[in-house]
Amino acid sequence: MQASVDLNADMSESFGPWTMGDDATLLEVVSSANIACGFHAGDPDVMARSMAGAVARDVGIGAHPGFADLQGFGRRRIDLGHETLGNLVRYQLGAAQAMARAAGGKVRHLKLHGALANMASEDAELARAAYTAALSVDPEIIVMVLAGTAQEVAARDLGARMACEIFADRAYNDDCTLVDRRQPGAVIHDAALASARILEMIRAGAIIAESGKHIATRIDTICLHGDTPEAVEIARGLRAELEAAGVAVARFSGARAG
Structure with a gap:
């Protein structure tokens, strides 16, 4: 373990x-926060409050860019050219950096949101375009990737600092992508179940798909979605179970991909 x-x-x-x-x-x-940058959700006042709260609690700050899709919460797929996609990421990262700096903090990582993240988990070139854009703004930024997917492939190819992520509240397909939210059981609402499956994955050093398939992976960080009604219950329960099992909750180091 x-x-x-x-x-x-x-x-x-x-x-x-x-x-x-x-x-x-x-x-x-939590030990890290992914802050929405105003395109799929959030606004300047919300960002300012979140940044200030993260700084006050010594929580790692991450930019969480998504598609310009407030109505769809960034969960609708949008076909963009790679240059436009890169600028979309740069724009949102820049906003996050400004708000973090004003709050006395710093953006240390970047994580793609929603449909943009799902598309990048399937398409390494799309992921590469997004991550290249982020690295052009901050070459030392840590790229949080959906472990075992094309996101990880792209980050490794770029030699980026990286944090491999698994999800506490989402079910997995056999290729490490997330089960479509429209499918039954795709989103996990039971805090006890979320904790049990994460502990099993950490003990195994692997993502465990709905089929039971194990995919060995590095696990640096565990995500839960703040928009679910059970988010706080899941977060508290998971942290307690991890610590009871002897696993401390601490920020990832962002070891360079290799």
């Missing part, structure tokens, strides 16, 4: 008076 693992959450997804998730409470539990 590994000695430590990072626990991250997607957050800062409220917009104006519309509240999505309990960011303040999640920031008391």
Whole structure:
């Protein structure tokens, strides 16, 4: 069993008076936060609050860029050329850097959101375009990748600093991609089940697909989605179970891909 693992959450997804998730409470539990940058969710005020909260609790800050799709929450696929995609990532990363700096912090990692992330997990060239753009802004940024997918292939090819991520609240296909949200059982809402499956994966050093297939992988960080009603319960339960098993929750180092 590994000695430590990072626990991250997607957050800062409220917009104006519309509240999505309990960011303040999640920031008391997680060690890294993926902050929405205003395209799929979030706005400048929400980002400012999230950044300030992360700095106050010494939580690692990550930019979480997605498609410009507020109505669809960034979960609808959009076909963009690689140059446009790269600029979309640069624009959102720059916004995150500015808001983090104003709060006294720094963006240390980048994680793609929603449909953009799913497309990058299937298409290494698309992932490469997104990560090349991020690295052009900050060559030392840590790229958080969906372990075992084309995202990891692209990050390794670029020699980027990398954090391999598995999901506590999502089911897996045999190729390490996530089961489509429209399928039954794709999103896990039971906190006890989420904790049990993650501990099993960490003990195995592998992603365990719905079929039972094991895919060996490096596990640097565990994600849960802040927009699910059970997010805080899952986060607290998972952290408690990890620590009870002797696995400390701590920020990932972002070892360079190799």
